[in-house]
Amino acid sequence: MKKRILAVAAMATAAVLGVTGCSGDSGGSGGGSEDKGDITIGVFNGWPEGEAASYLWKSILEDKGYNVSLEYADAGPVFAGVASGDYDFALDGWLPLTHKKYFEQFEGEIVDLGAWNEDAKLTFAVNADAPIDSLEELAANADKFGNKIIGIEPGAGLTMTTKDAVIPEYGLEDMEYITSSTPAMLAELKKALDADENIVVTLWRPHWAYDAFDIKDLEDPKKALGEAESIHTFTSTGFEEDFSEVNEWLSNFKMDSDLLFSLENVMYNTDEEIKDYTPIVEDWIAENQDYVDGLTK
Known part of the structure; x- marks a missing residue:
């Protein structure tokens, strides 16, 4: 990491x-x-x-x-x-x-x-052994995740979707939504997993984190994150x-x-x-x- x-x-x-x-090409093919x-x-x-x-x-x-x-x-x-x-x-x-x-x-x-x-696909991911499986369960179990959602860059489309759709749809306004950068999010994810702690992060597929870490996606029954x-x-x-x-x-x-x-x-x-x-x-x-x-x- x-x-x-x-x-x-x-x-x-x-x-x-x-x-x-601004330098154009000749429109031809080939290499060299x-x-x-x-x-x-x-x-x-x-x-x-x-x-x-x-x-x-x-x-x-x-x-x-x-x-x-x-x-x-x-x-x-x-x-x-x-x-x-x-x-x-x-x-x-x-x-x-x-x-x-x-x-x-x-x-x-x-x-x-x-x-x-x-x-x-946009996702909300948690540690694989987290006590919930759906975004519908997150608000009621917020304290088990330190009342925090760890996000990525403030200007990312995923961040906009989280603020505009996911948080209001699932009543997550009382959770602290922390945005900074993707590397910072991944560092927090690794830190929590190493400490055997629960964590929820905003993520997406395809991403190498799904191969590197033992994590799972939370179900999104209201389709707030959209389809594929x-x-x-x-x-x-x-x-x-x-x-x-x-x-x-x-x-x-x-x-x-x-x-x-x-x-x-x-x-x-x-x-x-x-x-x-x-x-x-x-x-x-x-x-x-x-x-x-x-x-x-």
Whole structure:
């Protein structure tokens, strides 16, 4: 867990907003050493599925001759950065619920290329041996969880959904809802599990935490967290013109949850401190070469 916190912090600190996505390509295909321009991918802080997909495309595009940088920020600033052209695209827009407000806010300023994964789900997770199984039981048992719900970034779509839907639907107003960051939430989760204490956190699927920790989801009979969602790629309005072949590749991009989990697992389920996942991702690509090659055909 320490390495995950350090990794995100180091990369977030290194992120500098800049208009870097304005160099167009020739629209041709293929790879090689030709410099085809600079591309900046916006990455949500603490969201591993988006980071994993971003590293995957960084390696793919660099192999094709593009110069790619990853810029980290919370969801709101990433949407704003893509809308302004500071970022060229991002890979972690959840619809129809989690990031609906951002897609509406920046309508006409960003382009939705469609979904690359259809199995996304917002969740409330607890330790596997917690005394409750449903969100309907949480208010009556709040004291067993220290009267706290541990959340993630304040600007995250999950945070908005928790405040606007889950808390009022299940009468959780008397519980303290703590938001800070995904690494901080994961650190609190690990701390509680190590101490054999109950804890409730806001989480989502797909996430490597379900492989790393003994946790379970609370049932959501009122569907306050919504049904399964899809994860979308969205670009700046000028991206298709500037990078036509990449736009086509991203429009056709699909990645099922089994493949995504396998990539996340090799990136995050390690005790090593990792600041650059590129070598790990390149090894994963070599083991899944047929799939990766198909992404740019």
